[in-house]
Amino acid sequence: MNIQPVNAITIEKAAGLLRSRKLVAFPTETVYGLGGDATSDLAVAEIFSVKGRPSFNPLIVHVSSADMAKRYVSWNASAEKLAGLFWPGPLTLILPRLPDSKISLLACAGGDTVGVRLPANATAQALLKEADIPVAAPSANRSGRVSPTSAQHVYEELGESIPLILDGGSSALGIESSVIDISGERPVLYRPGFITCEQLESALGRKIAVLDDQSGIIKKSPGLLASHYAPTLPVRLNVLSPQRDEALLAFGREFPRTAAFTLNLSAIGDMKEAAARLFASLRTLDNPDRFSAIAVMPIPNEGIGIAINDRLKRAAVK
Numbered sequence: 001m002n003i004q005p006v007n008a009i010t011i012e013k014a015a016g017l018l019r020s021r022k023l024v025a026f027p028t029e030t031v032y033g034l035g036g037d038a039t040s041d042l043a044v045a046e047i048f049s050v051k052g053r054p055s056f057n058p059l060i061v062h063v064s065s066a067d068m069a070k071r072y073v074s075w076n077a078s079a080e081k082l083a084g085l086f087w088p089g090p091l092t093l094i095l096p097r098l099p100d101s102k103i104s105l106l107a108c109a110g111g112d113t114v115g116v117r118l119p120a121n122a123t124a125q126a127l128l129k130e131a132d133i134p135v136a137a138p139s140a141n142r143s144g145r146v147s148p149t150s151a152q153h154v155y156e157e158l159g160e161s162i163p164l165i166l167d168g169g170s171s172a173l174g175i176e177s178s179v180i181d182i183s184g185e186r187p188v189l190y191r192p193g194f195i196t197c198e199q200l201e202s203a204l205g206r207k208i209a210v211l212d213d214q215s216g217i218i219k220k221s222p223g224l225l226a227s228h229y230a231p232t233l234p235v236r237l238n239v240l241s242p243q244r245d246e247a248l249l250a251f252g253r254e255f256p257r258t259a260a261f262t263l264n265l266s267a268i269g270d271m272k273e274a275a276a277r278l279f280a281s282l283r284t285l286d287n288p289d290r291f292s293a294i295a296v297m298p299i300p301n302e303g304i305g306i307a308i309n310d311r312l313k314r315a316a317v318k
Ligand code: TXA
Pocket: 028, 030, 031, 032, 033, 034, 057, 058, 059, 060, 090, 092, 094, 108, 111, 113, 114, 115, 117, 137, 138, 139, 140, 175, 176, 177, 179, 190, 191, 220, 221, 222, 223, 224
């Protein structure tokens, strides 16, 4: 069994595997990551292969400090501000790749930028410090599927195809990092997350362009494919009257009682609780033997709700 509890010995073992270009799944505060040495084409190629990910999709490089990031990307004033405020934490900064950067070109999908992130999770930090290398880590699911928020989810996705899954319990936040491109003239939010657009705008003191699926900007972040996070069952959004054979993903105190089965993201209407439960709930409800579809109640589209609705919209695309 490749799932191991987190302790000094398993952290050291995981760091050793990463240094020898093997893959390790590890917890972060957002979702579990499938990590490999970001400076090794071999390790990065293995990540793409295990995930079944289209190789044009760039990976986030995880670092143990801002100083480590500065060895690989061209740091700027926006990075200084945002990292100062939100690192360690659920924010990925897209920055120009330094010309002599040792980050594998495969990790950047051949582009001239690198996404860097310093996670807040204690296990992730201990692992990154011990390994002392930048670690490329997409979410530890097979490409296009729901992101894992527990070691068990990772096992369901990847089985024994990797040597080690560090079990650090359930992810505290449950939704992937906000991704902001600050490599060019104007900042662009590629992926909404826990750090909201408003927080980023007030930190930078300027407006941020938000990527929407219709705009041409999407070509710059091919990872943001319309269909993503997809369960096997169809997903219906903004449902107030679910069918009798549907599974209902409810939100708030008031919900219809007609569905075959109901899970509530947050009975008290708390957005953070809803985000933390989102992916695990989708996994539980994704049972084609019992239900015809997953019906999702409306989620208020503000604050973290924007990130939740972003993931739900992609889950609903077939
Ligand atoms: O919370 C997270 O960000 C998790 C944990 C493990 O850190 N990671 C994660 O990685 O969600 P992934 O690979 O599933 O999503 C990374 C997203 C993709 O949409 C990708 O296209 C975008 O970030 N991205 C990464 N580097 C980029 C770059 N250089 N330019 C444009 N988009 C980039």
